Amino acid sequence: MNETLLTVDGRPMLRIERRLAHPPEKVWRAVTEPAELSQWFPATVEMELEVGAKVSFDMGDGEGPSVDGTIVELDRPRVFAFTWVDDLLRWELRPHDDGCLLVFTHTFDDRFGAASFASGWRQCLDALDLVVAGQPVRHERPSAELHDSLVTAFGLDEGTVEATPDGWRLRFERQLTQPAESVWKLLVSDEADALAVGGAVPAGFTVADVRPGAVTAVERPTMLEYSWYVDGDDAPADTTGPSGAAGPVGVAEPSDVAGTVRWELTTGTGHGARLILSQTGSDGAAAARSRALAAWRSRIDRLAAQLRGMAD
Template sequence: MKETLTTVEGRPVLRIERRLSHPPEKVWRAITEPEHLSRWYPFTATELDLCLGGRIRFDDGRGTAMDAVVTELDPPRLFAFSTNAPAEMSRESADLVRFELSPEGAGCLLVFTQVFDDRYAAASYASGWQVCLDAMEAVVDGRPVEPGYPVAELHDAYFEKFGLDSGTVSETADGWLVRFERQLTQPAEKVWTLLTGEESAGPEVGGPVPQSFTSAKVPAGAVTSVKAPALLEYEWRTGGHTGGRVRWELSSGTGHGARLVLTQTGPGGHRADRSTALAAWRKRIARLAEDLRGLPR
């Protein structure tokens, strides 16, 4: 299996190639016939009008439904649909999912692609689709679908493989901004509890910063803003004075858990400080991700 993440016309594109030991016609049934599709896809296809422009209705049985539209169709070679596109949105804003099957010996090559907007969700999509495609292959092979996938480990491996853990630096009117965005594998409440400590009364404005929100390379000052379990901001110190602010924000992410945005500001010209910040926070966030993988789902 080969997985890549590229950008086409400003949008991230996830591509997964997989060689299957069955001809395109058999795999085609698994991806287009509701009774087969529902055995490996996490949503049941309650409606699937297999024609160009045809409507698809997915339902997870737990109160979440999703509509899609068939955008490409060439049996048994090509099946594509768009999702997450309300009527007021253009087709260019929709997520595009595409399955392409090519004969290869007695089997076939499956090329799966997904086009979307949220680059930092790429690891969630890649790990989710790997689980789905493994299940689809088991269904086509006539094998039972294996439960208990280590999805958190798979997710974080893709996050690093796609280079999403590197962080960015940008210039601002007042200096520089280091920024990290990461999809986490636990909800915000669990992340907050891990960072503040279960026995802690919680950080307060003007008080000390809990150690888990800090890095030894970025000396912490006092808390300047806090809103559990979504926000903690504090001053960082350099040369005996305030260098800028560090801000942790937790919000809704993909189905894997919360989305973390961590930023640090600094004064212009302090290139050594911003390089230190990039390295320090990359390491700290990687450790947080590792600690979250150890928590029960």
């Protein structure tokens, strides 16, 4: 299997190649006939096989929810493509030795969902191979280990920095493999009872290179925001907690506050919660920016590893 994340016409596109030991005509039936397609595709499908025809996807075995699409390309037995709401799915079958090469592309908008999509499609294409071979299919949850390896392969673990009228903002967005409640419990640990606006920040939400001030906003179990401040000439704090996190250090004086750190756990792809972590800073705290970018990337990687462990 070969997964690649591209950008085509401004949209993310996942491209997967797989060699199958079956001729194109045989694979074509599994890709285009609803009775076979529904065995390995992530929905039950109903359609008439012609360009412009409606495609109905039932995600609940006849009990909904359901969505629609349209067949947009059809070249028997070579190319088949249809929309799924706003996404575009396309299969191309190329003769190869005694079998064929399947080239599958999925064009979508949620770039940070790409690892979830890729791990899910790998599982679907494994099932496709079994269907064509006449073997039984077992549907299982995609591997958290595979998911996070694709996050790294696609560069989705990297943060961004942008200029703002007040200085700068760094931002990470990452699909996680556990729901928000589980992530929150892990981050708060045994400090849940003490968590309150104006109080100290639980160690799980911090890194040693960003000295926390006071909690400024909290919505359990989806959001925590706090102020941060510089220590001397942008020197990092030297008090650390578990997994490289800085321990609670009290409340910064207002004159020391350099910006805010905000953790948000939002709805993701269904694989788990979507983490959006941002930090703002003034131009006067620019020296801390690069350290923070590296520290947060490492912290989120450790968090992802802990969540993978919970799935075992």
